[in-house]
Amino acid sequence: MKxxxxxxxxxxxxxxxxxxxxxxxxALVPAFIGAIYFFGIRVIWxxxxxxxxxxxxxxxxxxxxxxxxxxxxxxxxxxGILLAFNIPVNAPFWIPLVGSFFAILVAKQVFGGLGYNxxxxxxxxxxxxxxxxxxxxxxxWSAPIAGTMSSIKTITSATPLTALKTGIVDQVATTQFxxxxxxxxxxxxxxxxxxxxxSAILLLIGGLVxxxxxxxxxxxxLAYIGTxxxxxxxxHLVGVTPFDGVFHIFIGGLFLGAFFMATDYVTSPxxxxxxxxxxxxxxxxxxxxxxxxxxxxxxxxSILLMNILxxxxxxxxxxxxxGQKT
Amino acid sequence: MEFLTFKGGIHPxxxxxxxxxxxxxxxxxxKLVVIPLVQHLGAPAxxxxxxxxxxxxxxKIGEAQGFISANIHSSxxxxxxxxxxxxxxxxxxxxxxxxxSDETDEFETxxxxxxxxxxxxxxxxxxxxxxxxxxxxxxxxxxxAAFPTNVKLSPPPDKPVDIVILNGCECEPYLTSDYRLMxxxxxxxxxxxxxxxxxxxxxxxxxAIEDNKPEAIKILKPLAQKFGFELxxxxxxxxxxxxxxLIYAIxxxxxxxxxxxxxxxxxxxxxxxAFAIYEACKFRKPLIERVVTITGDVxxxxxxxxxxxxxxxxxxxxxxxxIDEPEKIIMGGPMMGxxxxxxxxxxVKATSGILVVAKDVSQLAPPLDKTCIRCGSCIDACPMGxxxxxxxxxxxxxxxxxxxxxxxxxxxxCGSCAWVCPSHRxxxxxxxxxxxxxx
Numbered sequence: 177m178k179x180x181x182x183x184x185x186x187x188x189x190x191x192x193x194x195x196x197x198x199x200x201x202x203a204l205v206p207a208f209i210g211a212i213y214f215f216g217i218r219v220i221w222x223x224x225x226x227x228x229x230x231x232x233x234x235x236x237x238x239x240x241x242x243x244x245x246x247x248x249x250x251x252x253x254x255x256g257i258l259l260a261f262n263i264p265v266n267a268p269f270w271i272p273l274v275g276s277f278f279a280i281l282v283a284k285q286v287f288g289g290l291g292y293n294x295x296x297x298x299x300x301x302x303x304x305x306x307x308x309x310x311x312x313x314x315x316x317w318s319a320p321i322a323g324t325m326s327s328i329k330t331i332t333s334a335t336p337l338t339a340l341k342t343g344i345v346d347q348v349a350t351t352q353f354x355x356x357x358x359x360x361x362x363x364x365x366x367x368x369x370x371x372x373x374x375s376a377i378l379l380l381i382g383g384l385v386x387x388x389x390x391x392x393x394x395x396x397x398l399a400y401i402g403t404x405x406x407x408x409x410x411x412h413l414v415g416v417t418p419f420d421g422v423f424h425i426f427i428g429g430l431f432l433g434a435f436f437m438a439t440d441y442v443t444s445p446x447x448x449x450x451x452x453x454x455x456x457x458x459x460x461x462x463x464x465x466x467x468x469x470x471x472x473x474x475x476x477x478s479i480l481l482m483n484i485l486x487x488x489x490x491x492x493x494x495x496x497x498x499g500q501k502t
Numbered sequence: 503m504e505f506l507t508f509k510g511g512i513h514p515x516x517x518x519x520x521x522x523x524x525x526x527x528x529x530x531x532x533k534l535v536v537i538p539l540v541q542h543l544g545a546p547a548x549x550x551x552x553x554x555x556x557x558x559x560x561x562k563i564g565e566a567q568g569f570i571s572a573n574i575h576s577s578x579x580x581x582x583x584x585x586x587x588x589x590x591x592x593x594x595x596x597x598x599x600x601x602x603s604d605e606t607d608e609f610e611t612x613x614x615x616x617x618x619x620x621x622x623x624x625x626x627x628x629x630x631x632x633x634x635x636x637x638x639x640x641x642x643x644x645x646x647a648a649f650p651t652n653v654k655l656s657p658p659p660d661k662p663v664d665i666v667i668l669n670g671c672e673c674e675p676y677l678t679s680d681y682r683l684m685x686x687x688x689x690x691x692x693x694x695x696x697x698x699x700x701x702x703x704x705x706x707x708x709x710a711i712e713d714n715k716p717e718a719i720k721i722l723k724p725l726a727q728k729f730g731f732e733l734x735x736x737x738x739x740x741x742x743x744x745x746x747x748l749i750y751a752i753x754x755x756x757x758x759x760x761x762x763x764x765x766x767x768x769x770x771x772x773x774x775x776a777f778a779i780y781e782a783c784k785f786r787k788p789l790i791e792r793v794v795t796i797t798g799d800v801x802x803x804x805x806x807x808x809x810x811x812x813x814x815x816x817x818x819x820x821x822x823x824x825i826d827e828p829e830k831i832i833m834g835g836p837m838m839g840x841x842x843x844x845x846x847x848x849x850v851k852a853t854s855g856i857l858v859v860a861k862d863v864s865q866l867a868p869p870l871d872k873t874c875i876r877c878g879s880c881i882d883a884c885p886m887g888x889x890x891x892x893x894x895x896x897x898x899x900x901x902x903x904x905x906x907x908x909x910x911x912x913x914x915x916c917g918s919c920a921w922v923c924p925s926h927r928x929x930x931x932x933x934x935x936x937x938x939x940x941x
Contacts, residue, residue: 183931441876441877
């Protein structure tokens with residue numbers, strides 16, 4: 177009789193990296209379908225090319241480093257999808273390919289692959305594209321093709337945030353943005369923007385499913401969105417921004433960022449308190465960039481900056497142990 | 503009713519159906535027993551016999567040495583064959599007394615021979631008599647840690663104990679030995695608890711049962727009332743039966759880091775230990791047998807009353823043998839149990855179960871085969887409030903001092919972190935290794 181010796185525990189929860197990654201990908205499906213509905217069939221090609229770039233870069237890096245190929249564990253695919261969600265629908269086809277390739281190769285594999293990257297690869301890819309081809313990434317907005325567009329027709333070629341930044345929000349537009357119809361419109365996703373970020377409701381559905389399944393921690397999205405909402409409401413009341421807090425949380429990439437990017441395990445703090453701090457930090461930075469920064473949207477850079485602070489947060493926060501004196 | 507629980511923990515499948523309905527039956531008398539002289543936490547007992555010495559059931563063959571130690575008794579009648587180093591199921595070699603049976607099963611004292619189980623009168627003993635009998639009987643904690651019970655019942659005078667918790671949680675999956683004991687010997691267990699209270703001068707007694715054991719609750723509820731004890735129905739969650747977790751769940755007291763339960767005036771005793779205390783006080787019966795759940799991939803899983811020193815093999819054969827070629831034989835449950843090199847190892851006082859695994863269900867990769875993705879599941883699962891992922895990283899990087907700073911020594915190796923880890927890191931393996939390095 178030949179027996180196996182091993183250290184306890186001898187049973188294991190039915191969970192794996194693969195399972196988590198593909199669940200998160202599934203949670204992005206509503207927003208993906210929404211993007212096709214709002215921006216057309218081109219969305220599918222952009223997402224597909226982005227995934228191809230990501231998986232190819234992962235394969236290349238792992239082959240070069242003579243590591244076990246883990247390209248189908250879902251993490252590269254997820255990065256590909258998230259990056260595609262962060263580009264405008266009019267972007268040329270090479271943009272997602274180049275962006276995701278950079279994301280995986282430079283932001284992830286150079287540092288050792290999954291678990292070792294210190295910034296979110298998809299966001300690093302987006303920042304790279306923004307810095308390299310700002311024209312493509314910010315100026316070629318397309319208005320949604322579906323649904324009623326009555327309330328945002330004044331800015332058919334701009335997102336609410338670029339409108340805000342460039343000062344084309346006139347009195348009429350402000351009233352329209354302030355009305356219930358347009359809040360409903362932006363909540364549903366009927367607004368200009370990157371292809372996967374516009375529909376708050378569809379992202380919320382996916383995000384809530386992940387929270388209910390305990391795959392992501394509610395603390396980061398709640399702290400993030402809550403901070404943006406509260407601060408923006410205050411700045412709206414003192415007259416700094418024409419949009420109120422509620423409107424601000426539904427525009428731009430906040431829901432995509434808060435539920436799917438800021439919650440990235442590898443680049444966010446591991447403790448509960450650390451995650452709250454991380455979320456609030458992302459919120460404050462987003463508000464600062466949106467109101468006073470050089471870019472119309474601050475979600476991407478806020479999360480990247482907080483990614484960099486994550487090791488510091490993790491070093492500082494130690495939860496109370498059972499029996500530890502406070 | 504108040505929800506009694508602790509922070510952290512996990513919900514592994516219980517898998518107790520295999521033996522839940524199986525009454526405790528006596529295992530056949532072994533022909534040969536191997537009785538290690540260390541079956542407890544602390545110093546090994548000193549052998550009192552030599553080869554060829556005749557022994558009876560209950561003959562003291564090992565004398566406790568030092569303050570933390572326990573007596574060892576023969577579990578069968580026969581002749582000492584040899585005293586030699588044998589493999590101990592806890593994973594090391596230990597000096598053991600090997601006894602060959604004469605198959606008469608004659609007891610050392612008449613009192614033990616005449617045990618009439620129907621009589622449940624509390625023995626009238628003084629505090630010191632209780633302690634003396636418990637010590638003489640070589641009783642240790644039967645929940646798994648095997649800490650000498652007489653030591654646990656003698657807290658330092660400046661740390662009086664006011665609360666006794668009878669631990670009937672049995673949160674380890676598969677195991678049902680405590681559960682069956684609670685159903686079949688509930689009154690003896692409570693009488694044992696009464697003796698524990700008397701020994702400690704304690705006033706309050708809680709009987710802790712997880713809320714997935716309604717039959718045990720039904721039986722113990724009226725009995726507890728009769729004894730003036732309180733039934734504490736705690737949440738079904740692993741490791742609810744962990745001493746510090748259970749104390750917190752019931753009394754909201756936190757045992758200080760590195761401290762012991764009596765630092766907060768609590769003493770936790772396993773129900774099996776309470777039963778043994780009752781038998782020791784009432785009949786002067788030493789700890790020569792215990793209930794063991796034989797489960798997993800055996801033909802007929804059972805709850806058996808087993809003589810200490812019986813080889814695993816005989817018990818597995820009594821349960822109809824293996825279903826398939828076994829992959830692992832585990833002493834204890836799947837969360838904290840210890841894998842065995844073969845099936846010749848003997849049952850010791852701490853053997854609560856024997857789990858046979860036919861094909862590998864562990865799915866555990868070698869240490870750090872996959873990297874931590876920092877999901878934080880282990881932090882949510884840790885019942886001690888530690889950061890297992892970080893401590894594991896520090897140990898993997900041989901940074902043992904920082905691992906210690908982050909609470910490595912507060913880890914009780916319950917395995918909750920490794921159970922939830924999506925990267926399948928062998929965290930417990932790392933912690934055991936780290937502890938060896940810092941101690």
